[in-house]
Amino acid sequence: MNIARVGNDRMDGAEDRAQAIHDHLRDAIVDRRLAPGAKLSESEVGALFDVSRTVARSALQMLAFEGLVRSERNRGAFVANPSPEEARQVFASRRLIEPAIATEACARVTQADIEAFAEHLREEARLLSERGPNARRAEIKASGDFHLLLASVGGNAILKRFMEELIARSSLVIALYGKSGASSCGHGEHEGILAALRDRDVQRLSGLVLHHIDHLEADLDLRPKDGLALRDALQMPG
Amino acid sequence: MNIARVGNDRMDGAEDRAQAIHDHLRDAIVDRRLAPGAKLSESEVGALFDVSRTVARSALQMLAFEGLVRSERNRGAFVANPSPEEARQVFASRRLIEPAIATEACARVTQADIEAFAEHLREEARLLSERGPNARRAEIKASGDFHLLLASVGGNAILKRFMEELIARSSLVIALYGKSGASSCGHGEHEGILAALRDRDVQRLSGLVLHHIDHLEADLDLRPKDGLALRDALQMPG
DNA sequence: AACGCGATGATTGTATGCAATCTTCAGCGT
DNA sequence: ACGCTGAAGATTGCATACAATCATCGCGTT
CATH class of the missing domain: 1.10.10.10 (Winged helix-like DNA-binding domain superfamily/Winged helix DNA-binding domain)
Known part of the structure; x- marks a missing residue:
């Protein structure tokens, strides 16, 4: 594969x-x-x-x-300018789908997959240590790709496509509502997820994935922004 | 036609x-x-x-x-000519998503929703009693619409869209691999699902939905059809 | 007869032109 | 000053023309 x-x-x-x-x-x-x-x-x-x-x-x-x-x-x-409600739905969907994907991945993961993950995490770490907007952008994308990698290993092409959409929309949501701006806070968690995957510890893996998504969502401020509501409604650029 | x-x-x-x-x-x-x-x-x-x-x-x-x-x-x-593997993935995805939708629907369902369901089931029953290919077609569509109705009540627009795709692909899969041809065997189960929804019995509802999907999938014969493999590969029509 | 091969027809890929619709803004009246 | 109106400009909606590509089939060679 x-x-x-x-x-x-x-x-x-x-x-x-x-x-x-x-x-x-x-x-x-x-x-x-x-x-x-x-x-x-x-x-x-x-x-x-x-x-x-x-x-x-x-x-x-x-x-x-x-x-x-x-x-x-x-x-x-x-x-797109996702509303807070849409944002919640994106993460609710991820909480539903990703643990299932991870569980399936546990059963199907190969040594080659593990190494691909490790390589990916090294790349993430490298980007994390670099400075500049380009590194930040690459880091954001790499962070999402980690989840898509997991979906690939999961082996269900349909769920993988759903995940592609959810990851992309997550990026938008984080851009709009993220408090810290840095989605990188999750990098360490990716390490943990890989470790659980390597151990084929389904329970731990599932829990870590869920926790990871919770952390991503916890970084959001989904309160409706007063001044921006009108501008959003009128679909004006930022 | x-x-x-x-x-x-x-x-x-x-x-x-x-x-x-x-x-x-x-x-x-x-x-x-x-x-x-x-x-x-x-x-x-x-x-x-x-x-x-x-x-x-x-x-x-x-x-x-x-x-x-x-x-x-x-x-x-x-x-599309979904392969047996795709068929399995469609149903695996439904087994994942539909119980979650049903659970959410349990919390959100209104009296108006219940009545819409009841009306829908009456229509399903009527079609079931009618003869002729048109009634059969309408019945197939109505059977899928039941699940979409559930997704609507669930309130997550993203999951609803996923379900729309999964329902449509299920129809294709059943057309290709269905043994009995009649997807109607599930009508009685729809009744049970509505009852559980009315009672807001999450556990029972979830179980019934899962069972329903299992029954749909059990009606399939996913063994690769020898003679058709080549034709499928060559993408020839019927 | 089997095979290769080029002509031919059918179908999709892409660009472009025109019509329809929306936005903007100047001009006018109140 | 404010609001209305309508003409001009910008942008999309759609149809059509042409180019590119693929499938088919006849024909000649072996």
């Missing part, structure tokens, strides 16, 4: 160009180069990637399906 | 036409007017619904995203 490649690292080439653009934009949203509320016009995206509006439109439609982009008729597409 | 009842129920002049076509095709797939493997060419779909290929293509892309349609570059789109 090839879990080393969580995302399709293979660049466009002969592949679907709309898919490639979708992946680029998704990454940009996930590691917060694109802020919630930012406008993504078809012409602009098309010009940026040197394709026609047709292809750009297709990519935006995919993002809209995942809930990363909200598109309004005759108005345009905007990076 | 008339998939698109053209010139009919006001094809949403204001709303998105691609979405309307998506919904029609989805229904057609779910209640098996469109068999797994059937080809859906852009021109054909466009002609059927009297729109350009652009719009038809958009609808097909949505279906591909949900896993109901598999589209291959330069070849076309086909109604």
Whole structure:
């Protein structure tokens, strides 16, 4: 089982160009180069990637399906601005799905998987020690990829796709409502999760995963922000 | 067979036409007017619904995203032909998600919800007593809608969307691998589920839901069909 | 007869043009 | 000053044209 490649690292080439653009934009949203509320016009995206509006439109439609982009008729597409309620639902869904994935992963994990995890954690640690916004962005993405790696090992392609969506939306939520801003606080917990996985200790693993999600959610301030409610309602960029 | 009842129920002049076509095709797939493997060419779909290929293509892309349609570059789109492994994953996902939804629904259900369920069950019973393929189709769809109703009451929009996808794919799986063909065997179980929901008996409800899914899956014959393997690999229609 | 191979038709991939709709803002009246 | 109105500009919605790619089939060679 090839879990080393969580995302399709293979660049466009002969592949679907709309898919490639979708992946680029998704990454940009996930590691917060694109802020919630930012406008993504078809012409602009098309010009940026040197394709026609047709292809750009297709990519935006995919993002809209995942809930990363909200598109309004005759108005345009905007990076999603999840409400506190949506944020709660994202984490409720993760609390439901991730422990199950972890449990399944426990039964299926191979030595090669363990090593891929270890390598991934080394990368996370390296990014954590680096300075600069680029390292921060890479760290955010890597943190999410850890969970996707787990989903890969779990072996259920459907749940893995659900997780991809949930991870992406989590990034948005954390960007909007995170108190500490650093989602990195969870890195140590990733280590613990890997250890439990290596020991195939289902109970401990499940508990750690749940705890990890709780910690992520505990870092959020989901109180409705007074001044921003109107701006959110009007869908203005940040 | 008339998939698109053209010139009919006001094809949403204001709303998105691609979405309307998506919904029609989805229904057609779910209640098996469109068999797994059937080809859906852009021109054909466009002609059927009297729109350009652009719009038809958009609808097909949505279906591909949900896993109901598999589209291959330069070849076309086909109604999905889920493998036994995919079938198992669909039901594994449902076993994970539906009890959680039901539990949440227990806490949130209102009297109006109960009555909506009761009405729905009466409709299911009526369809069950009727004869003819149309009634069968409607029954299949109604059976799935019961679960979506539960997801609505559950109140988590994300999980509800996941369920929509899982229900649709379940229909495909049952069409392909169902032994009895009648997914109706579960109607009585729906009654039991509603009763437990009315009593707000979380334990019983959860158990009944799980049992129900088990029964659905038990009706499947997931052994790989020898002669069809090649045809599946070559993606030939029916 | 079997195989390779190129012409041909069918289908999707993409770009572009026009129509429809929304936003903005200047101009006018109250 | 405020609000209304309507014209101009910007953006999406959709259809169509053309290019690229794939499947099919006939034909010639072995």
